[in-house]
Amino acid sequence: MNKTLIVILVIAATIITIAITVDYGSNRTVDWTESYNEKSNKPYGVSVFYKELPKLFDGQLMKTIYYSPYNYFYANSEDGYGDHVAEGNYILVGNSDYLELADVEELLIFAGRGNTLFMSDYNFPQSLLDTLNLTVKVRKTQDSIVELNFVHPHLKPKNTQIDKSDSASYFSRFEAENHKTLGYVNNDLNSTNFLEVPFEDGKIFLHLEPKIFTNYNILKDDRYQYVEGVLSYLPNENIYFDSYTKFFDSNYGDAEEKSNLSWFLQQTSFKWAWYLALLLTFLFMVFNAKRRQRIIPIIKPLENTTVGFVKTISNLYYETQDHKNLIDKKITYFLEKIRSDYNLDTTNLNEEFITKLSQKSGKKIETVKKTINFINWLRTKNEFFEDNLLKLNRHIEEFYS
Known part of the structure; x- marks a missing residue:
């Protein structure tokens, strides 16, 4: 040796x-952060619930929405730029406090057109509660246990409880003649926590205990049966799963940022x-x-041919029909120039951003709105064609003309 x-x-x-x-x-410590991230395997992630949805809604299309409801439903409507009209069930579990007034309005429009909106959180945006004439209150619990009960007699065998909860939310005010109580907490019929609200041609289901949908609770004992009972009220139609905050906000989970090696x-x-x-x-x-190791020969460095290199790479993308790469890069460079030229935050391309950009750039608001709306629409697509790239280029050239 x-x-x-x-x-x-x-x-x-x-x-x-x-x-x-x-x-x-x-x-070893366990992370009990309530992220409600569909890619997180931590106790309060919802990866198990997310993976089971296609089985519970057999044969239906499932889309994960990484955009705010305002941007997504605006694009995927009869008057939008999207490749389809959004119809079916919109599911949002936890972190609903990000919803702005425009988002709430789009969700109500979606429900009013004969679709179904399902939301589960400890509370909801005030604009939604005011529209539906609801009030939510919170009550402290004993022994950190919350009982979850159904009203329907066929679903009572699915009643369950969750632990590690120091409080329980309930609807203290709702229209009893129009709204239907589907569930309550702690065996108290006056503490409604699951409500069905008819809205124009559709329905809205509001649930006040999002933790029941997390990995920890679904995998513990028979608590998954309660989740099945809740979802049994939803029609067997397409699923739109809200993941906007989980995708953009690192505080809600790191599944999008870390590689598989991180675990x-x-x-x-x-x-x-x-x-x-x-x-x-x-x-x-x-x-x-x-x-x-052999002697490494000295190789003469290549000349600086930056412009030629850029042309070669762009032609390569174009000839190989890699429109997605070119579109992503043009959008990235366009937004970077806006940030550097006009000192504007390009995180949310909403109506407020359009107004500020029009004022600072001196461009007509119609031109700015047309360009930004087209970019928002492109971000909702998964497949791109040459026509998309050419239209984007025309919009950007029109903006700078």
Whole structure:
């Protein structure tokens, strides 16, 4: 056995010993943050619920919405730029406080056209409550237990309870003659927490305990049966799952930002095994490079042909029909120029942004609105064609003309 191999084995044994010692003494903590993120496997993520939805609504289309209701429904309406008209069930679980007045109005329009809106949260935007003539109150619970009960006798066997809850929300005011009570909490018929509200040609279902839809509760005992009972009120139609806040706000979960390797690096044993593998690979390369590495010839650096390179790459995208890449890049560069030229925040391309951009740029508001609405529409599409790219280019050229 040569000296090199002995050195490598000693280093490996030392690292393994340290890893075992650190892993043995480490304290693992559970993240109980209520993220309601459909990609999160943490206790209060909703990945299990999200994966089961296609089975519960068999044969129906399911779309995950990463845009605000105002932008999405505006694009996917009879008068919008979308490739379809949104119809079916809109489901929002947790984090409904992001909804602005324009979003609430679009959701009500969606429901009024014969569709179904389902929302589960501890409270709802005041504009929605005022429109439906509702009031929500919160009551402290005993022993951190909340009983969830159905009104319908066939669903009573699905009644359940959840733990780790120090309070329970209920509707203290609603129109009893028009609104239908579907469920209540803590065996108190006066504490309605699940309500059916007819709205024009559609229906709105409001539920006040979003934690029942999380991984922790669905996988514990038979609590999933209560979720099945709640969803049994929804028609078997297309599903639109709201994930706007979970996608854009890092406080609601990191599933969109981290790679698959991040989970392994959070596990001490896997982390040290990974680092050990990298170290051994590095040592192997170092000790073997002395004998096998050949003299590296000097290669004359290429001339600076930036413009030619850009033309080549753009032609490559265009000839390979990679319209999505070109559209994404044109939108990115256009918004970056707006930020640098006019010092505007381009996070939300809404009516307020359109007005500010028109004022600062001196462009007609019709021209600005047409350009921004077309960009919002493009962001809702998954498939792009040459015509989309040409129209985007014309809109941007018209804006700068």
